[in-house]
Amino acid sequence: MDTAREREEARLRAHPLSSWIDEYLDVLRVEGGLARNSLAAYRRDLTVWLRWGLARGWTGPDVLVEADLLDHLVFLREGKGAAESSVARALATLRGFVHHLVAEGELARDPAARLDAPKLKRYLPSVLSATEVDALLGAPQGDDWIAQRDRALLEVLYACGARISEVLALATRDLEPELASLRLTGKGDKTRVVPLGVRAREALRDWLDRGRPQVKGAIAREEVFVTRTAGPLGRTSAWAMVKRRALEAGIARPISPHTLRHSFASHLVENGADLRSVQELLGHASIRTTQLYTHLDGETVRRVHRRFHPRG
Structure with missing residues (x-):
């Protein structure tokens, strides 16, 4: 029998945005020359976003609005406790993706155009003596x-x-x-x-x-x-x-x-x-x-x- 997790994964793969994510990552790999680890990070960010959107009843890319991006960032920060750097990276990933949808004619306007990146605290990494x-x-x-x-x-x-x-x-x-x-x-x-x-x-x-x-x-x-x-x-x-x-x-x-x-x-x-x-x-x-x-x-x-x- 299928588990709830397997059913959710099947819904995820069947969603129209899933194929657009695959296409976008192919573009980044072929035209942008992104490394494998970077592509994996992009896929993680976009999959987390899509899974969150499925719970909200998204049907396709044409329904995306600014709130679908902004609310997700709030969810990452407050619901998941993500660091500001992680939220900023997620926003950059989403911006690139929806810009791709606009360029391909799937979206009439860019819902990320007016979103500002979160102000990041200066990050000084840990250093050993x-x-x-x-x-x-x-x-x-x-x-x-x-x-x-x-x-x-x-x-x-x-x-x-x-x-x-x-x-x-x-x-x-x-x-x-x-x-x-x-x-x-x-x-x-x-x-x-x-x-x-x-x-x-x-x-x-x-x-x-x-x-x-x-x-x-x-x-x-x-x-x-x-x-x-x-x-x-x-x-x-x-x-x-x-x-x-x-x-x-x-x-x-x-x-x-x-x-x-x-x-x-x-x-x-x-x-x-x-x-x-x-x-x-x-x-x-x-x-x-x-x-x-x-x-x-x-x-x-x-x-x-x-x-x-x-x-x-």
Whole structure:
């Protein structure tokens, strides 16, 4: 028998807006060159919106009005407790989608035209101190293959300031013999070459030469980082590993793989690196994104002043 969940999913797939969502995502993929993770985020936002609309009795795209967008944003913020950044992203996704419907003649006017983006609070990401980084990178103890893999993954994340998706996408064929640098593929399939420090190089070499061959079937795989069944290590498992190793290192506050990327950039800026170089290393399209880390550096200065100045 069909469950209520299965019936709801069937209604979702049968709704006219569902096929329009598929078409819109195809346009973004082919013409916009959006990466897989970005497309997945767009699909999640649009599916949540459509599921919410089904409960309100939507019949098709032609019935959409401004309130159908605004009320959904209120639902996300107040009903789901979503962060302002998530609400802003959802609005951007909906705007793009309804603009596509207008361009294709499904809507006579754009119901998102007059909606303002929510005012976002300045978001300063969590950054680890150098001492905390040392503790985290040293957390995987032992000589078993899991410790070797986790050690290599953590070292590479911090040494390169890479996104977790970039590191998990690394294939053995992409590695140079000396491991002096890594070629990373970022958003929009843009590639960049990032130097690999001595400690990260040694940890990665140890994993490739001693740890990875212990995993049955891993030799036949392309992915650098694999699971115990030789499958590719996924984002969820990598996030869980970072959180677990952080607790082992005595870091109680919430962190994620992206915390190492933020820490990489912040530590470079704190030690005098110019923003253009940091931008290249991070793979940011705009220098404005990289400028966030000058605010982080300013926070460090203010924290030191408050702590050590007699009138701080």
